[in-house]
Amino acid sequence: MAGDLSQHDAVPVTRHAGWTLAAYRYMARKRLSQAQPLDIKAVAAKRWDIAPAETTVSPPALFLPGQLERVTGWEGKRFYPYVHPAKTMQGGIETEQGPTRGYLLKDVWLVDGALYKGRASHWLSLKPSTFPTIRVEHELDRAAIYCTQNGNTWFGTWLMEDCPTYALACDEGVPVTTAPSTRYPLFTQTLAYEHWLGMQPARLRSAFFRELVLFDDQSNNRNRHARYRAMGDKLLAHVPHTPHPGVFLLRGGDGERRMLRNELEIAEHLRATRGFRIVNPLQWDVPSIVAACAGAQVVIGVEGSQLVHGVNVLQAGGCVLALQPPNRFVSYYKYLTDRDHQYFSFVVGTPDGDGFTIDIDEVERTLDLYQARRV
Known part of the structure; x- marks a missing residue:
């Protein structure tokens, strides 16, 4: 057949x-x-x-001084019309949405x-x-x-x-x-x-x-x-949920290699100090993932597809914090958070063998930038 x-x-x-x-x-x-x-x-x-074109102006991302100077590689197609991600992250870009x-x-x-x-x-x-x-x-x-x-x-x-x-x-x-x-x-x-x-x-x-x-x-x-948010509402309808500080979505070694060597250390630190939930999408089923992510104010993890589990149900005013490998900076989620009235933030790591590490103190201070915006 x-x-x-x-x-x-x-x-x-x-x-x-x-x-x-x-x-x-x-x-x-x-x-x-x-x-x-x-x-x-x-x-x-x-x-x-089906829907008309419109013009949008992008907000700036939330990030600490000196982060972009660490970037050694990026996906240029994700930063149109710019090559380096700096302009995209600084915001103020007027874009014709077709x-x-x-x-x-x-x-x-x-x-x-x-x-x-x-x-x-x-x-x-x-x-x-x-x-x-x-x-x-x-x-x-x-x-x-x-x-x-x-x-x-x-x-x-x-x-x-x-x-x-x-x-x-x-x-x-x-x-x-x-x-x-x-x-x-x-x-x-x-x-x-x-x-x-x-x-x-x-x-x-x-x-x-x-x-x-x-x-x-x-x-x-x-x-x-509107269609994407309607999807999120359908998912939320299946689980009880109340606001909570955030969710850390583990990437591990799945997909294209972006090995954060101290991933578990950061996740456990945020669980202990800020009450974040830790989710392993490779080992959990969809109902458990959605239930853990529902209500999160912050979705954090290595930049990659696993973050979508949390982004699906992230509400307006929430924040995506992407932990970026220095040799593969990607801005895909920023375009979604700009569209959905959320914040995009990032921390750029430093090379460590065939992977990279992220400074936990920089993660904490970047989260503080977001909390200051919410006040």
């Missing part, structure tokens, strides 16, 4: 035994032509704005996780295999894709970006994802979050869509803010 449907047979999918050479035609054209591939949204039959936009396409093939229409294509998963399937067994009258290639690669992106787009997809057709089936989920905590968020997508790798809706949903406008 070319595609695996969702958890529920109620998804209105027509079974259709058909053959397509769409992927092979595309690969042949690409090899014979020097032109750049045409993005599939360029051949949309209709496009419309509109949230929908695109309607007709007669589209989904083959091995990629969309094809004529000479246009769009990858939703990692690039297809050299010899993709040519048999398509599912045909849908109208569907909406909410997943992205980045969301199918990184857990944090899936939860913070793809999941909010799911709400848009539900308004336009059968919500479809190319992520693996329920038997082999993309991330270990996918299914638990989908259950608590009420997500019931159709899971397909290959299909034919008579009508298909795609989205531009990367801008941090008020519409995206």
Whole structure:
């Protein structure tokens, strides 16, 4: 079978035994032509704005003097239009947040996780295999894709970006994802979050869509803010919660290597001195993680996807404190906290072998900066 449907047979999918050479035609054209591939949204039959564009001005991050001077490496794409993170962290940047936009396409093939229409294509998963399937067994009258290639690669992106787009997809057709089936989920905590968020997508790798809706949903406008906060409210509805000082989310050795050598020491210190809760997302289930994070005023940990568990339920006025490796400074969470009326703060570590260490006193003083803002 070319595609695996969702958890529920109620998804209105027509079974259709058909053959397509769409992927092979595309690969042949690409090899014979020097032109750049045409993005599939360029051949949309209709496009419309779901939410308008708007202009925002970023607030400054909270950080101690001398922190940025330690930075030796960064992800430049996370600091557009600046290369070094200094301007981004200093705030005052006026940004045009684009509109949230929908695109309607007709007669589209989904083959091995990629969309094809004529000479246009769009990858939703990692690039297809050299010899993709040519048999398509599912045909849908109208569907909406909410997943992205980045969301199918990184857990944090899936939860913070793809999941909010799911709400848009539900308004336009059968919500479809190319992520693996329920038997082999993309991330270990996918299914638990989908259950608590009420997500019931159709899971397909290959299909034919008579009508298909795609989205531009990367801008941090008020519409995206509202959908993300609604997700947080759904999660909070499952657990009792009252305000508490904060949660330290352990990263350990998971994901891309960012080894904080004194991670446990810092976590235990904050538990003893400030009443922070310590959470190990690699060993806890989703209900336990959400229950511990709910009500936290501060979400702290090594910069990385594990912080999303706390950011999901962080309320307006709360703070994300990212412990940054000096050779890999990332500002992704700042754009989210700016959008959601929260504070972003950071401490930059110092190299220690193949990892780094963080000064506990600097963590304490950075937390004091936040507490001073809250007064």
